[in-house]
Amino acid sequence: MKSRSAPGPKEAPERRKVTTKSLLSMKQRGERIAALTAYDQLMAELVDQSGIDVILIGDSVAMVMQGHETTVGVTLEQMLYHSSLVARGVERALIVGDMPFMTFQVNADEALRNAGRLVKEAGVEAVKLEGGAPICGTVRRIVDVGIPVMGHLGLTPQSIHQFGTYQVRATTPEEADELRRDAKALQDAGAFAIVIEKVPADLAAEISASLTIPVIGIGAGPGCDGQILVSHDMLGLYTRFHPRFVRRYAEIAGEMRKAFQHYVGDVKAREFPSQAESY
Ligand code: KIV
Numbered sequence: 001m002k003s004r005s006a007p008g009p010k011e012a013p014e015r016r017k018v019t020t021k022s023l024l025s026m027k028q029r030g031e032r033i034a035a036l037t038a039y040d041q042l043m044a045e046l047v048d049q050s051g052i053d054v055i056l057i058g059d060s061v062a063m064v065m066q067g068h069e070t071t072v073g074v075t076l077e078q079m080l081y082h083s084s085l086v087a088r089g090v091e092r093a094l095i096v097g098d099m100p101f102m103t104f105q106v107n108a109d110e111a112l113r114n115a116g117r118l119v120k121e122a123g124v125e126a127v128k129l130e131g132g133a134p135i136c137g138t139v140r141r142i143v144d145v146g147i148p149v150m151g152h153l154g155l156t157p158q159s160i161h162q163f164g165t166y167q168v169r170a171t172t173p174e175e176a177d178e179l180r181r182d183a184k185a186l187q188d189a190g191a192f193a194i195v196i197e198k199v200p201a202d203l204a205a206e207i208s209a210s211l212t213i214p215v216i217g218i219g220a221g222p223g224c225d226g227q228i229l230v231s232h233d234m235l236g237l238y239t240r241f242h243p244r245f246v247r248r249y250a251e252i253a254g255e256m257r258k259a260f261q262h263y264v265g266d267v268k269a270r271e272f273p274s275q276a277e278s279y
Helices: 020-029 041-049 076-089 108-120 133-144 157-163 173-188 201-210 252-268
Strands: 033-037 054-057 094-098 126-130 149-154 193-197 215-218 226-229
Touching: 020 033, 020 094, 041 054, 041 076, 054 076, 054 226, 076 094, 076 108, 108 126, 108 133, 126 133, 126 157, 133 149, 133 173, 149 173, 173 193, 173 201, 201 215
Parallel strands: 033 054, 033 226, 054 094, 094 126, 126 149, 149 193, 193 215, 215 226
Antiparallel strands: none
C-alpha cells in the first residue's frame, strides 16, 4: 500500500524556479518541456502547481476570453493587464508574455520599448514574437538588453489575414526550407526557444534535432523538445472548435453548464439557500 505520509526528499515536487537556462538544460538531458497558457491569477496558480515549466500569456486570450474571431485585436494594454494577473499567480514556471500584433513589427525601438513594458510593468520574464528572418534584427535588439525572446514559427495566427486559413504549414519543400532557415536565424539572433505550430511532425522533429535551443511544438508532433497547448482548449472550456492536435484532458464547459443549470433550478424551486446556508 502507498504510504500516506508526506513525500520524502526524492518524491518532493521540483519547486526550483524555471529559467531560460533550465529549459536549455532540459533539452540537453532529453527531458521534455511542458508549457500551457494562462490569462489570470487563479488559472496561473493552478497551472503552476501542476509542475508546468512554462506559462505563456498568449494573445489567444483574444479568442478564448475576449470572444474575438482571431488574435489580432488584442492590445498591448490588455496583454499588460493579463500578464500582471498571471505573474501574481506563478511561483515556479517561466512566465512568457506574447507581444501582440503591431507592437513589434513597426521598428526595433518600438518593439524594445513594448517588450520592456511587459517585463517592467507586468512581470513577464520573457516575450514571444511571431515571425522568422525578417524580425531577427528586432529579436537581437530585445535580447541584447537582457530580455529573453521566444520565437514562433509555422502557423503564426497574427498573419491569418495573409494566409486566410489555419491549415497545416510548411507542407511544400520550399516552405519547409524557409521554416528551417527561419528557425536557424532565430537561434542565431539569440532566441532562447521557438514555438513551432501546426507543421508536419517529421519536419518539426528534424528542426528540433538541428537546433541547440528548445523547440516547443503545438500540432507539430512528438519529436519536439516540448509541447504547449492553450489551457482553455485542453480543459474543454473553449469548445468553439477542436483542432486535432488538442487533446482534451477534461470537459469543463459541460460541467460548468450543468452546475449553472442546477443552481438556476434550485433557485427557481426555492431549494437554495437551505437553512444551513442561511443566518
Ligand atoms: O497565443 C497563444 O496561446 C500561443 C500558443 C498557441 C503557442 O501563441
